[in-house]
Amino acid sequence: xxxxxxxxxxxxxxxxxxxxxxxxxxxxxxxxxxxxxxxxxxxxxxxxxxxxxxxxxxxxxxxxxxxxxxxxxxxxxxxxxxxxxxxxxxxxxxxxxxxxxxxxxxxxxxxxxxxxxxxxxxxxxxxxxxxxxxxxxxxxxxxxxxxxxxxxxx
Amino acid sequence: xxxxxxxxxxxxxxxxxxxxxxxxxxxxxxxxxxxxxxxxxxxxxxxxxxxxxxxxxxxxxxxxxxxxxxxxxxxxxxxxxxxxxxxxxxxxxxxxxxxxxxxxxxxxxxxxxxxxxxxxxxxxxxxxxxxxxxxxxxxxxxxxxxxxxxxxxxxxxxxxxxxxxxxxxxxxxxxxxxxxxxxxxxxxxxxxxxxxxxxxxxxxxxxxxxxxxxxxxxxxxxxxxxxxxxxxxxxxxxxxxxxxxxxxxxxxxxxxxxxxxxxxxxxxxxxxxxxxxxxxxxxxxxxxxxxxxxxxxxxxxxxxxxxxxxxxxxxxxxxxxxxxxxxxxxxxxxxxxxxxxxxxxxxxxxxxxxxxxxxxxxxxxxxxxxx
Numbered sequence: 001x002x003x004x005x006x007x008x009x010x011x012x013x014x015x016x017x018x019x020x021x022x023x024x025x026x027x028x029x030x031x032x033x034x035x036x037x038x039x040x041x042x043x044x045x046x047x048x049x050x051x052x053x054x055x056x057x058x059x060x061x062x063x064x065x066x067x068x069x070x071x072x073x074x075x076x077x078x079x080x081x082x083x084x085x086x087x088x089x090x091x092x093x094x095x096x097x098x099x100x101x102x103x104x105x106x107x108x109x110x111x112x113x114x115x116x117x118x119x120x121x122x123x124x125x126x127x128x129x130x131x132x133x134x135x136x137x138x139x140x141x142x143x144x145x146x147x148x149x150x151x152x153x154x
Numbered sequence: 155x156x157x158x159x160x161x162x163x164x165x166x167x168x169x170x171x172x173x174x175x176x177x178x179x180x181x182x183x184x185x186x187x188x189x190x191x192x193x194x195x196x197x198x199x200x201x202x203x204x205x206x207x208x209x210x211x212x213x214x215x216x217x218x219x220x221x222x223x224x225x226x227x228x229x230x231x232x233x234x235x236x237x238x239x240x241x242x243x244x245x246x247x248x249x250x251x252x253x254x255x256x257x258x259x260x261x262x263x264x265x266x267x268x269x270x271x272x273x274x275x276x277x278x279x280x281x282x283x284x285x286x287x288x289x290x291x292x293x294x295x296x297x298x299x300x301x302x303x304x305x306x307x308x309x310x311x312x313x314x315x316x317x318x319x320x321x322x323x324x325x326x327x328x329x330x331x332x333x334x335x336x337x338x339x340x341x342x343x344x345x346x347x348x349x350x351x352x353x354x355x356x357x358x359x360x361x362x363x364x365x366x367x368x369x370x371x372x373x374x375x376x377x378x379x380x381x382x383x384x385x386x387x388x389x390x391x392x393x394x395x396x397x398x399x400x401x402x403x404x405x406x407x408x409x410x411x412x413x414x415x416x417x418x419x420x421x422x423x424x425x426x427x428x429x430x431x432x433x434x435x436x437x438x439x440x441x442x443x444x445x446x447x448x449x450x451x452x453x454x455x456x457x458x459x460x461x462x463x464x465x466x467x468x469x470x471x472x473x474x475x476x477x478x479x480x481x482x483x484x485x486x487x488x489x490x491x492x493x494x495x496x497x498x499x500x501x502x503x504x505x506x507x508x509x510x511x512x513x514x515x516x517x518x519x520x521x522x523x524x525x
Contacts, residue, residue: 011397014397015397015398015399015400018399019400022400022401022402022403023402048240049239050239050240050241050242051208051236051239051241051242052241052242052244052245052388052390052401053241053243053244053245054209054244054245054248054388054404055244055245055247055248055331056247056248056250056349056353056406056431057247057248057250057322058322058323058345058346058349058429059310059321059322059410059427059429060250060251060308060310060311060322060408060410060429061251061308061311061322062321062322062323062324062325063322063323063324063329063331063345063346064247064325064331064346065331065332065346065347065349065350065353066244066331066332066333066335066346066350067248067349067350067353067431067433068203068204068207068208068209068350068353068354068433069207069208069209069236069241070208070209070210070245070388070401070404071208071209071213071239072390072401074392076394086392086394086395086399088390088392088395088399088401090209090388090401090403090404091210091212091402092210092212092213132254133301134298135254135256136254137298137299137300137301138296138298139255139256139257139271139273140299140301140302141296141297141299142257142271142272142273142274142297143269143270143271143272143299143302144269144272146264146265146270
């Protein structure tokens with residue numbers, strides 16, 4: 001694998017992990033992380049709360065416009081082995097941002113990447129999929145089945 | 155002359171203590187929690203997030219509790235809070251076409267791909283008060299059905315394929331997006347600024363203005379092409395990370411209004427459109443917003459002008475309930491000095507009037523003196 005492909009693959013893995021972690025509670029992530037032996041790590045950036053302006057598009061698919069802001073918390077963590085992880089999440093839960101950053105650093109680590117995927121990300125992804133499936137099934141039950149009333153005899 | 159009047163501090167302090175007690179109400183009644191507000195008064199939370207222009211359910215619930223349920227006061231609190239945080243940047247525009255829909259209806263096409271999905275709606279309820287809700291109500295578990303994996307494309311995209319509806323205006327690459335929280339609004343305002351203004355505008359104001367277009371003040375013949383509510387993913391291109399970071403998801407309501415068609419000598423006639431988008435489940439708000447957005451395009455579309463809803467300066471200057479309530483409610487703050495000067499002027503005018511009347515009532519004496 002050439003270095004560009006490798007870089008893209010790792011970026012896709014990190015994004016996929018973040019997409020799962022952003023939907024989990026801080027407590028759930030922490031509980032999963034307790035099941036693996038963690039390497040030494042330190043905060044590169046303390047959790048910080050701020051805002052991100054959320055954008056929509058005119059007509060859903062046109063030029064962007066500013067819809068309104070959302071609170072976002074972010075943090076950065078560095079492993080003793082040098083990998084730097086970033087955590088961003090909607091809301092103001094700094095601890096969650098820190099845990100996501102730690103996971104992001106672990107995902108990049110040769111020694112811990114597989115472990116964190118197997119014991120943290122995958123179970124949380126499965127939980128998320130179960131919740132989404134449940135919601136989708138409840139929604140599906142409210143779908144209208146039109147039928148045509150035939151009146152008279154042809 | 156500026157005269158400072160002091161002496162209200164103790165009264166103010168005690169009034170706020172009294173307010174804290176009034177807010178809590180009868181202390182033998184359980185205190186309402188933020189979770190309860192967020193879970194059970196969810197649409198109030200949605201409105202406060204939309205018009206407070208800040209997506210954060212917990213903060214909106216706190217604002218509602220602090221404001222004793224006064225939603226405009228709560229919106230004010232949320233707006234003030236957002237000024238305390240730094241802004242990290244702007245998200246990538248959300249893709250409402252990829253929404254995990256919880257509700258999606260079209261009044262223009264019965265058979266839309268993905269179907270008509272009612273979701274949690276007040277529509278078709280009988281609007282009769284339900285005494286069983288007064289306490290201890292446990293709802294029946296939701297019904298379930300096999301979920302379809304079929305996509306739910308926007309109805310306007312389907313119409314767009316046949317050229318039956320105008321396409322959305324596109325921005326040039328790298329064009330900046332107007333932000334009225336950073337620069338004051340100038341007129342004429344572009345569509346991006348108008349939509350930002352309407353998105354945080356007062357629901358009641360937009361409802362009345364949208365309604366006025368239906369009643370004939372700037373009629374634009376609307377159909378609810380589609381209303382969808384659900385969850386969309388948010389991504390943020392974080393500079394330090396170097397790629398688009400998923401931040402989680404938000405709930406949005408989108409309304410695509412399909413309006414009267416227009417053509418010209420050079421362009422085939424097609425439907426025009428108005429757009430509404432808001433945080434949470436905010437159907438009335440987004441429908442009103444879409445009607446007003448369309449009305450504000452009257453000049454662009456060469457329509458006859460004159461209705462209030464078509465007047466950009468009027469609409470955009472009066473839609474914000476925080477500004478409006480600030481200016482209306484400031485009237486109750488002390489204006490003693492202003493009023494004293496008015497009173498002084500009025501007394502002088504009345505005195506002059508009385509003197510002039512007295513002169514007019516004694517014309518003979520005056521006349522004689524003059525002769």
